[in-house]
Amino acid sequence: MSRIRRTVLCLLLTVVLLAGFAWAAAPAETFLFAQQLNATEKQFYDQIAQAQNLAALRSGDPIELAPITGKYSSDAELDAQTDAYMNMAINATAVYQREHPELFWLNGSYVHASYSMGGGSYTLNLKVGMYVTTSWDGGARSIDEDEQTIRSAVQRLAAEAKGQGGRYAQLLYVHDWLAEHNAYNDRAAILGDALSSLPWSPLSALTDEEQPVCEGYARAFKLVCDELDIPCILVDGEAGGDSHMWDYVRLGGNWYGVDVTWDDTDGYGTKHDYFLVGANTPVDGATTFSQDHFPAFKWLTNRELAYPALAVDACPLDVQEEPPAGPFSDVRAEDYFAQAVIWAKETGVTDGTTLTTFSPANTVKRGQAVTFLWRAMGEPEPTTQVNPFSDVKASDYYCKAVLWAVENGITDGTGDTTFSPEKPVTRGQMITFLWRTLGKPGETGAGPWYADAENWGNRNGYLAGTAESYTTAANCPRGDVVYYLWQAVA
Secondary structure, three states, rough: OOOOOOOOOOOOOOOOOOOOOOOOOOOOOHOOHHHHOHHHHHHHHHOOOOOOHHHHOOOOOOOOEEEEEEEEEEHHHHHHHHHHHHHHHHHHHHHHHHHOOOOEEEEEEEEEEEEEEOOOOOEEEEEEEEEEEEHHHOOOOOHHHHHHHHHHHHHHHHHHOOOOOOOOHHHHHHHHHHHOOOOOOOOOOOHHOOOOOHHHHHHHOOOOOOOOOHHHHHHHHHHHHHHHHHEEEEEEEOOEEEEEEEEEEEEEEEEEEEOOHHHEOOOEEEOOOOEEEEOOOEEEOOHHHHHHHOOOOOOOOOEEEOOOOOOOOOOOOOOOOOOEEOOOOOOOOOOOHHHHHHHHHHHHHOOOOOOOOOOOOOOOOOHHHHHHHHHHOOOOOOOOOOOOOOOOOOOOOOOHHHHHHHHHHOOOOOOOOOOOOOOOHHHHHHHHHHHHHHHOOOOOOOOOOOHHHHHHHHHHHOOOOOOOOOOOOOOOEHHHHHHHHHHHOO
């Protein structure tokens, strides 16, 4: 049963910001919903996900989105535009939360609007805030402590699963563990979450504290899949005539259904009727999976989003592992950056971090970023012979790239005599470096320093495929740097 509350508002997002603590990055294929947002919704999505905004939301403070300006000819038109922007902010928060089951303490969000107007123009200000679910509201439980408990359980279960063999065997182990260690919480399903919201969280399925309802099973399964780097998405909809949540998993290039809840026999053994099933897999006599499970993403205010199509038949036991792309074992053929990695290696933009690994999730440093750009542009010689930076030596591989970038206005030093080549580069900085390298196309000068670059990147589709992970302030990984370069330069 789905327990996410709808008000003005919708579900909010937040990401773990504990020092030294990070959830495993889910595979890119899992962010199918963010890719279906329109351009304005995606801008809201990115703004809310910025580090400083996430910190405010986690502490319970509302955050202000960037002001929106426009024109209107009547009060009715102004009201309509305000409502439209509020709905788009709601949609952005809804999508983020459905893709992040680690946000177990959230119960919804609100959006407030205010505006100033005059001469047929207006400036709209939107504030987004969050509600904390019953069990964690007012500090009743510690979000930090429960977060760490969930994370430890996920890591342990994933480590055990990896010892079972290939991906099919790993998923089977996780499915069976969750079914065998839990019993469906009928009492919670009947009474709802007024007293406790634990059964709807992954904590319930991963610990013995409380038994889960379907959301608990599905969210726990997805978190372990994320840790195993197996694409998995949460699926809302209807099954058996009631609201329900289950999972879709991508294996061997196809999507399959997994419903741990319906395979849990409450202590009477574990079924596999709903494990890696296809659309036409019989699950109850002559009934097929697609005839009793009906997905529907209805958390948006004005439309539904699409789920991926399932394979026709169940996943075979001997399913082939998806092959790596090119020479690197950590880059799969279906990764959005796979072709970019091959291009980067073939053109000399960058090589792997070892002979067999590319390390696409590793953060790129400033020295590396300008070097990748410099190589992509053909390694032009800098005209200056003066190096003002004490932390850039002539023998450093990035020395010429740094001098070239600075003299061409691509970036400055971090001080008069420092460049900080080992400092991480953010996504906003990287796309801005690229935009400046290519002559600042479409420059308007409006908004913050990165606005023109990000608008240019979005218009040209350079940021597509990184819908979940692109936020201005987030560190930029190797996979995304070569992906941006490949799209804009190759």
